[in-house]
Amino acid sequence: MNLADSEPLDRVDRLPSWLINLTAVHSHRLVFAALTAAGAHGHHYRLLAALEQYGPASQADLGRRAGIDRSDVVAALNELAADHHVERTPDPADRRRNIVTITPDGARRLRRLDTVVSGVQDELLAPLSPADRDRLVDLLARLVRHHAKTD
Amino acid sequence: MNLADSEPLDRVDRLPSWLINLTAVHSHRLVFAALTAAGAHGHHYRLLAALEQYGPASQADLGRRAGIDRSDVVAALNELAADHHVERTPDPADRRRNIVTITPDGARRLRRLDTVVSGVQDELLAPLSPADRDRLVDLLARLVRHHAKTD
DNA sequence: CCTATTTCAGTGTTACTGAGATCG
DNA sequence: CCGATCTCAGTATCACTGAAATAG
Numbered sequence: 001m002n003l004a005d006s007e008p009l010d011r012v013d014r015l016p017s018w019l020i021n022l023t024a025v026h027s028h029r030l031v032f033a034a035l036t037a038a039g040a041h042g043h044h045y046r047l048l049a050a051l052e053q054y055g056p057a058s059q060a061d062l063g064r065r066a067g068i069d070r071s072d073v074v075a076a077l078n079e080l081a082a083d084h085h086v087e088r089t090p091d092p093a094d095r096r097r098n099i100v101t102i103t104p105d106g107a108r109r110l111r112r113l114d115t116v117v118s119g120v121q122d123e124l125l126a127p128l129s130p131a132d133r134d135r136l137v138d139l140l141a142r143l144v145r146h147h148a149k150t151d
Numbered sequence: 152m153n154l155a156d157s158e159p160l161d162r163v164d165r166l167p168s169w170l171i172n173l174t175a176v177h178s179h180r181l182v183f184a185a186l187t188a189a190g191a192h193g194h195h196y197r198l199l200a201a202l203e204q205y206g207p208a209s210q211a212d213l214g215r216r217a218g219i220d221r222s223d224v225v226a227a228l229n230e231l232a233a234d235h236h237v238e239r240t241p242d243p244a245d246r247r248r249n250i251v252t253i254t255p256d257g258a259r260r261l262r263r264l265d266t267v268v269s270g271v272q273d274e275l276l277a278p279l280s281p282a283d284r285d286r287l288v289d290l291l292a293r294l295v296r297h298h299a300k301t302d
Numbered sequence: 303c304c305t306a307t308t309t310c311a312g313t314g315t316t317a318c319t320g321a322g323a324t325c326g
Numbered sequence: 327c328c329g330a331t332c333t334c335a336g337t338a339t340c341a342c343t344g345a346a347a348t349a350g
Contacts, residue, residue: 220318220319
């Protein structure tokens with residue numbers, strides 16, 4: 001018996017956690033492909049965005065703001081620094097810390113990635129009207145806020 | 152400078168792909184914790200649900216219906232078979248295939264996991280009203296359907 | 303003494319790839 | 327010969343953990 005087309009799996013196909021997972025897999029594929037084509041990797045965009053928005057910061061603060069684990073911040077900054085998109089300098093006021101600064105090259109890079117990432121959003125949300133897109137973002141933002149508070 | 156509370160990262164915090172990713176991470180944590188507590192692993196629930204809904208099937212069909220890669224179907228069925236939740240028998244009509252059947256134990260298991268999984272949905276969607284939950288499911292289902300068609 | 307930061311090495315989950323053996 | 331199935335081995339991404347060295 002061959003499956004001409006996948007019939008719906010009733011029990012699971014309207015399961016919120018499963019729909020979220022499927023959507024995330026597709027979304028991740030699109031973002032990853034677009035960033036890879038632009039020569040960037042996962043966390044670079046969020047780190048550069050956090051640096052531009054808040055200015056120079058320690059790695060720990062950067063990680064908290066961008067939602068990236070301390071360990072992964074180190075690796076991503078190594079790559080960004082190798083490409084001269086950020087600079088790491090010791091903090092004279094607290095010698096445990098590095099102060100991370102975005103360079104002019106990094107700012108240009110961020111602008112480039114901004115267009116890449118926003119193109120992906122359009123692709124991802126293609127079937128939704130602008131009003132529906134807002135609704136989806138609001139609903140997801142409420143979930144994220146709720147779970148951020150209750151850790 | 153310490154971050155009392157994480158201020159919003161404007162550029163990223165309303166980015167649909169990022170919200171979806173965050174939601175998926177939380178969702179995955181909840182589902183994984185609940186299934187682990189019940190002694191189950193990732194794909195088991197979807198495979199059992201597909202088996203109960205459609206009856207005995209080959210592994211390839213099961214994978215297509217449950218959205219699980221052929222390779223991961225093998226591993227998950229090994230575990231389900233070890234626990235006597237499914238049985239694998241060669242298909243006499245097509246000797247490349249195994250016919251996978253859910254056992255009475257497996258059906259009981261599925262009912263148990265149903266309550267576990269639906270408890271997680273409530274936790275995940277806690278901040279949303281029933282109407283909002285429906286809206287979210289509809290929006291996500293539309294995205295999933297669209298991207299399933301355009302592969 | 304305890305906490306925070308940076309760093310390294312490594313784990314675990316999920317999705318996926320490639321290849322071999324078998325069979326239609 | 328081509329295509330499908332089952333299986334195994336292994337990769338890659340991301341989130342995360344544990345521990346060491348350093349410093350407040």
